[in-house]
Amino acid sequence: MTEQMFEHTLWRKGNKFAVKxxxxxxxxxxxxxxAAVYGNPxxxxxxxxxxxxxxxxxxxxxxxxxxxxxxxxxxxxxAEGAGVVIYLDQEGRGEGLRNKARGYAYSQEHHTDTFTxxxxxxxxxxxxxYEAAAELLRRLGLTSVRLLTNNPAxxxxxxxxxxxxxxxxxxxxxxxxxxxxLEAKRQxxxxxxxxxxD
Ligand SMILES: [Zn+2]
Numbered sequence: 621m622t623e624q625m626f627e628h629t630l631w632r633k634g635n636k637f638a639v640k641x642x643x644x645x646x647x648x649x650x651x652x653x654x655a656a657v658y659g660n661p662x663x664x665x666x667x668x669x670x671x672x673x674x675x676x677x678x679x680x681x682x683x684x685x686x687x688x689x690x691x692x693x694x695x696x697x698x699a700e701g702a703g704v705v706i707y708l709d710q711e712g713r714g715e716g717l718r719n720k721a722r723g724y725a726y727s728q729e730h731h732t733d734t735f736t737x738x739x740x741x742x743x744x745x746x747x748x749x750y751e752a753a754a755e756l757l758r759r760l761g762l763t764s765v766r767l768l769t770n771n772p773a774x775x776x777x778x779x780x781x782x783x784x785x786x787x788x789x790x791x792x793x794x795x796x797x798x799x800x801x802l803e804a805k806r807q808x809x810x811x812x813x814x815x816x817x818d
Contacts, residue, residue, distance in 0.1 A: 625759060630656075635698060640759070642752060651709040653752035656694075657760065659702030666703035666788060667765040668693035669753045669774060671710040674717060682795035685802060692792045693768045704760060706753045713738075714747035733804035745808065750774060754781030770811045787811075 624643030712720025
């Protein structure tokens with residue numbers, strides 16, 4: 621049975637875009653995967669698959685690059701006239717806000733990076749899943765995308781779920797506070813040039 625999808629429109633900076641929300645209940649209580657669809661996206665359009673970050677996106681913390689990644693993706697997709705931003709309720713690399721806060725507290729007490737802290741707390745480096753994102757892309761008729769990311773694991777995960785992915789090179793403005801976080805991500809496999817934070 622095909623999963624239900626709820627659809628409506630919203631406005632952003634004078635432009636209308638479509639919102640599509642997968643309708644399945646998540647027993648874990650997470651919000652469903654959501655797509656913001658700009659224009660009439662075709663294969664090889666720009667796509668951002670973004671995981672929730674309350675600290676960066678709501679509190680506007682400068683300690684990570686999440687808010688700027690999301691904002692840059694929206695600007696690039698809006699400028700191109702077509703594309704998709706998929707938003708996933710996966711705080712703290714899939715470990716939830718409670719564990720993310722535990723990780724931050726550990727990092728600040730022990731002066732460790734986020735990955736070291738997660739490991740010290742017995743948490744996996746990254747337990748995010750991209751099946752729902754791939755499902756949403758398929759429902760939009762997309763089987764091949766230009767993905768805005770520097771995370772090879774995300775590229776592989778979408779490919780494993782049947783989406784052909786080309787990684788789109790992009791530069792995201794980074795605050796000086798987030799540089800340590802980006803350096804940690806680079807050491808753990810993200811494709812971030814050493815000078816990109818400048
Ligand atoms: Zn963040």
